[in-house]
Amino acid sequence: MSKLLSIPDALLNRPQNSSMVGTSFMFVCVALVCLYLADISISTYDPWLEIHRMMLGVITPDFFAIDAIGSALVKTVAFALVGVSLGAVSGFFLAQVYHLRTVRLACSLVRSVHELFWALIFLQMLGLTPLTGILAIALPYAGICAKVYSETFEEAEASALQAVPLGSGIVSTFFYARLPEVWVHIVNYTGYRFECGLRSSAVLGFVGLPTLGFYLESAFNEGNYSEVSALLITFYVLIATIRYWLRLKFLGVYLIAAPFLLGGGADIKLGNVMRFLTVDIVPAPLRGSDLLDASNWMKFFSWAQNMLTDQALPGIIATIVLTQIALVGTAFLSLAFFPLISEKFLGKYGRMVGHLFLVIVRSTPEFILAYVFLHLWGPSMLPAIIALSLHNGAIIGHLMGRYSNEIRLRPDHANGVNLYGYEIVPRLYGQFLAFLFYRWEVIMRETAILGILGIATLGFYVDSALADIRLDRAMFLIAITALLNVGIDSLSRHIRQRLRLSRTVQNHSRVSTQADGK
Amino acid sequence: MIKMNFLKITSALFLSIGIGLSVATPLSSPKASDTFVFTAIPDEDESRLRQRFNKVADYLGQKLGVSVKYIPVKSYAAAVAAFRNDQVQLAWFGGLSGVRARSLVSGSKAIAQGFEDKAFETYFIAHSSTGLKSSPAFPKGIAGKVFTFGSKGSTSGRLMPEFHIRENLGKSPHDAFKKVGFSGNHSKTIQLVQSGAYQVGAVNFKVWENELKAGKIDTSKVSIIWKTPPYPDYQWTIRGNVDGRWGAGFEDRVKEVLLNMRDKDLLSSFPRSSFISASNSDYQPILDVAKAIKLID
Numbered sequence: 001m002s003k004l005l006s007i008p009d010a011l012l013n014r015p016q017n018s019s020m021v022g023t024s025f026m027f028v029c030v031a032l033v034c035l036y037l038a039d040i041s042i043s044t045y046d047p048w049l050e051i052h053r054m055m056l057g058v059i060t061p062d063f064f065a066i067d068a069i070g071s072a073l074v075k076t077v078a079f080a081l082v083g084v085s086l087g088a089v090s091g092f093f094l095a096q097v098y099h100l101r102t103v104r105l106a107c108s109l110v111r112s113v114h115e116l117f118w119a120l121i122f123l124q125m126l127g128l129t130p131l132t133g134i135l136a137i138a139l140p141y142a143g144i145c146a147k148v149y150s151e152t153f154e155e156a157e158a159s160a161l162q163a164v165p166l167g168s169g170i171v172s173t174f175f176y177a178r179l180p181e182v183w184v185h186i187v188n189y190t191g192y193r194f195e196c197g198l199r200s201s202a203v204l205g206f207v208g209l210p211t212l213g214f215y216l217e218s219a220f221n222e223g224n225y226s227e228v229s230a231l232l233i234t235f236y237v238l239i240a241t242i243r244y245w246l247r248l249k250f251l252g253v254y255l256i257a258a259p260f261l262l263g264g265g266a267d268i269k270l271g272n273v274m275r276f277l278t279v280d281i282v283p284a285p286l287r288g289s290d291l292l293d294a295s296n297w298m299k300f301f302s303w304a305q306n307m308l309t310d311q312a313l314p315g316i317i318a319t320i321v322l323t324q325i326a327l328v329g330t331a332f333l334s335l336a337f338f339p340l341i342s343e344k345f346l347g348k349y350g351r352m353v354g355h356l357f358l359v360i361v362r363s364t365p366e367f368i369l370a371y372v373f374l375h376l377w378g379p380s381m382l383p384a385i386i387a388l389s390l391h392n393g394a395i396i397g398h399l400m401g402r403y404s405n406e407i408r409l410r411p412d413h414a415n416g417v418n419l420y421g422y423e424i425v426p427r428l429y430g431q432f433l434a435f436l437f438y439r440w441e442v443i444m445r446e447t448a449i450l451g452i453l454g455i456a457t458l459g460f461y462v463d464s465a466l467a468d469i470r471l472d473r474a475m476f477l478i479a480i481t482a483l484l485n486v487g488i489d490s491l492s493r494h495i496r497q498r499l500r501l502s503r504t505v506q507n508h509s510r511v512s513t514q515a516d517g518k
Numbered sequence: 519m520i521k522m523n524f525l526k527i528t529s530a531l532f533l534s535i536g537i538g539l540s541v542a543t544p545l546s547s548p549k550a551s552d553t554f555v556f557t558a559i560p561d562e563d564e565s566r567l568r569q570r571f572n573k574v575a576d577y578l579g580q581k582l583g584v585s586v587k588y589i590p591v592k593s594y595a596a597a598v599a600a601f602r603n604d605q606v607q608l609a610w611f612g613g614l615s616g617v618r619a620r621s622l623v624s625g626s627k628a629i630a631q632g633f634e635d636k637a638f639e640t641y642f643i644a645h646s647s648t649g650l651k652s653s654p655a656f657p658k659g660i661a662g663k664v665f666t667f668g669s670k671g672s673t674s675g676r677l678m679p680e681f682h683i684r685e686n687l688g689k690s691p692h693d694a695f696k697k698v699g700f701s702g703n704h705s706k707t708i709q710l711v712q713s714g715a716y717q718v719g720a721v722n723f724k725v726w727e728n729e730l731k732a733g734k735i736d737t738s739k740v741s742i743i744w745k746t747p748p749y750p751d752y753q754w755t756i757r758g759n760v761d762g763r764w765g766a767g768f769e770d771r772v773k774e775v776l777l778n779m780r781d782k783d784l785l786s787s788f789p790r791s792s793f794i795s796a797s798n799s800d801y802q803p804i805l806d807v808a809k810a811i812k813l814i815d
Contacts, residue, residue, distance in 0.1 A: 039697075043664065045647050045714030046739055123596060127605040128589065208592040217592070218564040221706060272603045284815065378715045379664060379699050467595050467670035468813060469618055 020433055020499055031328035034321040043378035050375050057225020065227045066215050073234060076211040078261040079204065080197035081254050083137025088190050090138070091145025098150035111143030112485030114445045115200045117478055119207050120466055125276045130262035133209040137200050141193060148189055156181040187248065195242055202235060203365055210263060213365070220368060232364060239363045280471040307473060312480045315458035319484065322381060322457060323444040326388035330443065331436055333393025334400060335425065341401035344424055362394035370450050384450045392443055396435045403431055434501040437492040441485050448481065553585045554764065558610035559597045561672065562705050562725050564590060570787040577784060581775040584764055594671030598622070607760050608772065613673035613751045613804040618814065620798060625758020628798050629773040632790030637748030639723040640674045643740050645714045650743045656686040657744050665691065666699040666716040668707050673751050673804065675704055679720035681807045682746055705729065712740040724789060749803060753796045
C-alpha cells in the first residue's frame with residue numbers, strides 16, 4: 001500500500017491522478033471494513049499429510065493415467081471455439097444496436113450470470129448435450145462482446161467517417177469508414193476472449209461436460225494428484241501456446257472441424273424445455289394456481305420475502321464482503337506480479353520464469369487453489385480471498401506487464417525500486433485501475449463458485465437450491481445475483497467515466513494485441 | 519493477417535457456425551432410442567464408480583439382450599435431472615435422491631436395493647484433537663465445533679445427520695455449530711476431518727469401511743464417535759415407461775436381472791452382499807424425515 005501512496009507530489013497535484021489515488025484509498029478502506037466483518041481464521045491441525053501428497057503429485061505428473069486426456073483436450077478447444085465464435089458474432093451484431101436501452105439491459109443481464117450457472121440452467125432443459133456447453137459460453141460472451149465492441153466503435157477515430165462523401169450508402173460507409181478503424185481491436189479482443197473461453201470451457205467440465213475440468217475435478221476429488229498435475233500441465237501448455245496455434249488463417253478450418261468434435265449426448269426434448277420454462281421456475285406458490293386469486297399472490301409475496309431475508313440478503317452481504325476484499329487483494333498482487341514479465345525489470349530468462357508463474361497462477365481454476373488453502377488453513381473466508389486474489393492478480397499482472405513493455409523511458413531513467421515506484425507504476429496507474437474496475441464484476445461472479453468452502457455467498461444459496469431441485473428458488477436467486485452484478489457493472493462504469501479511464505483501456509487493447517500477434 | 523478480407527472471414531465464420539449447428543443437432547440425438555441408459559449418484563471416487571458401473575452395464579446388456587450404457591454425472595441433482603428428463607431410464611439413487619426423482623416422475627418405481635440398504639447407517643467422525651470419544655448416545659459435545667456434511671443432496675451425508683442433529687441439539691446445524699461446510703462427497707469428508715480442517719463430519723458407513731480397508735484412514739487422527747440408528751438408503755429406480763420402449767415385461771426383467779446378480783466382484787464393488795426387492799413405500803421414512811427438516815416441501 002505504501003507503494004500505492006508513494007506517488008510523487010507533482011503527480012498528486014494533477015487533478016486526475018489525485019482523484020485516482022483518492023478512489024484507490026477509498027477502496028482500500030472499504031476492504032478494511034469488509035475484512036473486519038469477514039470470517040477469517042486459521043484452524044487446521046494436520047494439513048501436511050495431504051499437502052505432502054499434493055506436492056508429490058506436482059512433481060510426478062502422470063500423463064497416462066487418463067485415457068481420455070486427448071479427447072478432453074480436443075473437446076475443451078472445440079467448445080471454446082464454437083461457443084466464443086457464436087458469442088462474438090452475436091455480440092458484433094448486438095453492438096450495432098447497443099444504443100437501444102433494451103439491448104443494453106439484456107446484454108448486461110446475460111453476462112451477469114456465471115457460465116457455470118448458465119450450464120446448470122441448460123442442463124435442466126437440455127440435459128448433458130453439446131448444446132448445453134455451447135450456449136453456456138455463447139450467451140454470456142455475446143453480452144460481453146457486444147459491450148466491448150460497441151465501446152470500441154464509440155471510441156474509434158471519426159476522421160474517416162467525416163471524409164465519406166454525402167449520399168454514400170449505410171453499408172458501404174460501415175465497411176469502408178467505420179469497420180477498418182476498429183477491426184484490429186475487435187480481432188485482438190476476440191483473440192483474448194478465446195483464452196478466456198478456453199478457461200470457461202475447461203471449467204464447464206465441473207458440471208459434467210466432457211472437457212478437461214471433468215477429469216480434473218474427479219482426479220482432484222479422489223486425491224490422485226499425479227493426474228491432477230498432468231491435467232493442469234496440459235491445460236497450461238494449451239494456454240501458453242495459444243498464440244502459436246490460434247491464428248486467424250486457421251480459424252475457418254478449426255470452426256468447420258469443431259462441431260464434429262463436440263461429441264454426442266442425450267436427446268433434446270422440447271417437452272423438457274417447456275416444462276422448465278413454464279413450470280419449474282415458476283415460484284412454488286404460483287405454480288399451477290389461479291393467478292386471479294389474490295391469496296395466491298399473498299403467498300407468493302411471503303415466499304419472496306422469506307427468500308430475501310433468509311437467503312438473498314445474507315448472500316448479498318457475504319458476496320460483497322468477499323468481492324471487495326478480493327478486489328483489493330487482486331490490486332496489490334497485480335502490482336507485485338507485473339514486474340515479473342516486464343522488460344523494464346527482468347532479463348529474458350527471468351521473464352520466462354515470470355511468464356510461467358503467471359500462466360500457472362491464472363490458469364489454475366480458483367476452486368483448486370481455494371481447496372488447497374482450505375486444507376492449509378481450515379474453513380473461513382481466507383482460502384477464498386487468497387484464491388481469488390491470486391487468480392485475478394495474475395491476470396491483471398499479465399496485462400500490465402505487457403503494457404509496461406510499451407512504455408518509452410528517457411535514456412537517463414532510474415532503475416529498480418525507483419523506476420518501479422516513481423515512473424512505471426504512476427504511468428501505468430490509469431490502466432491498472434481500468435483493468436481492476438473491469439475485473440470487479442468478474443470477481444463478484446467468481447465468488448459464486450466457491451460455495452464448497454461453506455461461505456454463504458449468493459452462489460452457495462443457488463447451489464443449495466439446485467441441489468434441492470428447487471429450481472424456482474434457484475432462478476430467483478440467480479436473478480438477484482444478476483441484478484447485483486448489473487449494479488456493480490454500472491457503478492464501475494460510473495467510476496471509470498469519472499476518472500476518465502475508459503479511453504486508456506482502448507489504448508491498451510491495441511498494445512496488448514500487438515504483443516499477441518507477434 | 520489483418521489485411522485478410524473481412525467479408526471472407528465473416529462469411530467463413532457464419533458458414534462454419536451454420537454447418538456446426540446443423541451437425542451438432544443430429545449428433546446430439548443419436549440412436550438413443552434403443553439404448554437403455556442408466557446413471558448413479560456420484561457419492562464417492564468417480565473412477566471407482568465408472569469401473570463399477572461399466573461392469574454393471576456389461577452385465578445388464580448381456581442378460582437383457584439390449585444395448586446398455588452408463589453415463590457419469592457430477593452431482594446428485596444432475597442424476598435426478600437426467601432421470602426426470604428421460605435421458606436415463608434407470609438410476610442407482612440414494613434414499614433422498616430416489617424419493618425426489620420418484621416424486622418428479624410419475625409411474626417410476628424403486629425395484630431393488632442392496633441387502634445392507636435396508637439398514638444403512640451414518641457415522642459421525644471426529645478429529646483426535648477434539649477429544650471426542652465413541653459413545654452409544656448422541657455426542658452432544660459436537661455442539662460448537664466446525665462440522666462438515668458430505669454432498670448437499672446426500673441421504674447419509676446430509677439428510678440423516680441433519681435430522682439427528684436437530685433432534686438432539688434442538689437447533690439447526692447453522693446455529694448448533696461454529697461453522698458448517700459441505701465437503702462434496704464422503705471420501706472428501708474423511709479427508710477433511712483427517713486433516714483437521716473440519717473437526718467433526720458425517721459419513722456414509724460403507725464408504726468409511728471401504729476407505730479403511732484401502733488404508734486411506736489414519737485412525738489415530740480420525741475416528742468414529744457415533745453411529746446413527748439404521749434407515750433405508752440406496753436403491754435402483756426405474757422409469758415407468760420402459761415397457762413401452764423395450765417391450766412388455768422389460769421392467770420385471772431388469773428387476774430380476776438385478777436381483778440375480780451373483781458375481782462377487784461386481785457386488786463387492788458397490789459394496790453390497792446382494793440385491794433384494796424394494797418398493798416405493800420402503801422409502802416413506804426418508805420422505806417423512808426430508809419433510810420434517812424441510813428439504814422437501
